[in-house]
Amino acid sequence: MPSKNTPIEIAGVTVRPGEYKTIDLPLAAMYTHNDVQMTVHVICGKQAGPVLFISAAIHGDEINGVDIIRRVLKRRQLKSIKGTLVAIPVVNVHGFLSHSRYLPDGRDLNRTFPGGSKGSLAGRIANTFFREIVKKCTHGIDLHTGARHRSNLPQVRADLSTEAVRTLAHAFGVPVIIDSKIRDGSLRQACSDAGIPILLYEAGEALRFDEICIRAGVRGVVNIMREIGMLPRLKTATAVRKPVVSTNTTWVRAPHSGILRALVPLGAKAEKGSVLGVIADPLGVSEYEVVAQADGIVIGRTYLPLVHEGEALFHLAHYEMKTDKVLGQVEKFQEKLEPETTMVAPQSATDAPIQ
DSSP: OOOBOOOEEETTEEEOTTOEEEEEEEEOOOTTSOOEEEEEEEEEOSEEEEEEEEEEOSSTTOOHHHHHHHHHHTOGGGGGOEEEEEEESOSOHHHHHTTOSSOTTSOOGGGSTTOOSSSOHHHHHHHHHHHHTGGGOSEEEEEEOOOTTEEEEEEEEEOTTSHHHHHHHHHHOOSEEEEOOOOTTSHHHHHHHTTOOEEEEEEEETTOOOHHHHHHHHHHHHHHHHHTTSSOOOSSOOOOOOOEEESEEEEEEOSSSEEEEEOOOTTOEEOTTOEEEEEEOTTSSSEEEEEOSSOEEEEEEEOOOEEOTTOEEEEEEEOSSOHHHHHHHHHHHHHHHOOOTTOOSOOSTTOOOOO
């Protein structure tokens, strides 16, 4: 007989097996004395299992993850999950309200973990989030996008030195996995120190919804829930190509200041010596080629054509094998998640099933 799940308590609110509660986690008030809360959705399954947190908008302008969580919470399967799901659509509430990556004190929340009960606003919010939510979980998924005017191909970034994280990264189901070093003060570092497997999903651009990136994120979250036993595995699993891991990425930078005409899209193959774009003055009198220094796949790029010398323009992932194999996986991945051109209304509860 399956064992019964245990309750979970967040901000003094207890969620018992079989319950779904929305909890407002108090944060430092605004200087207008208006209260600020971090909204937390908790689904406590009847049966015992892992405790998974999904977080978005740690950087307040990275909003793709907000819609990923919204769509995940609408899925019918969650009524019968094993374990507990803790979903936080907006971690950096202050930045989200002001369309800003940072907090009002100018600090990056994702460089402040695990924080402390005293000190900066960023440190206090990080400490509250880590103490009240993260430390009570067994696994984590952190959802991100590129910065303003910069977009990322759907990709997973994780420290693959541990088997548990490596398993999650491959299960997520995107063709690009970056073996990424952990940065000091990041949520990933705090989780690693606490022994909590976590991966980071990067996709799209700040302050923009991207349908392919959102669909890939929803599918990835569901895949992780199946992998760790919160949801049943598919009875007829389709053959999935194993993602190829990149251990090295580089940015191709602007050789001159000017106006950029990009010649390659996200997901394109970049061969050594190939021209990725052209930088010119406003009248096109002087032109300078932006050249790839090594073979790779374009996993990130700028969309702002006005560039300064030295500015990062194209982010390339490099592989030990030929990039054609990775390119094929990226193309099939994008085709599968491409929205139907006949769609006349935004998808909500009628989103196409994700297999």
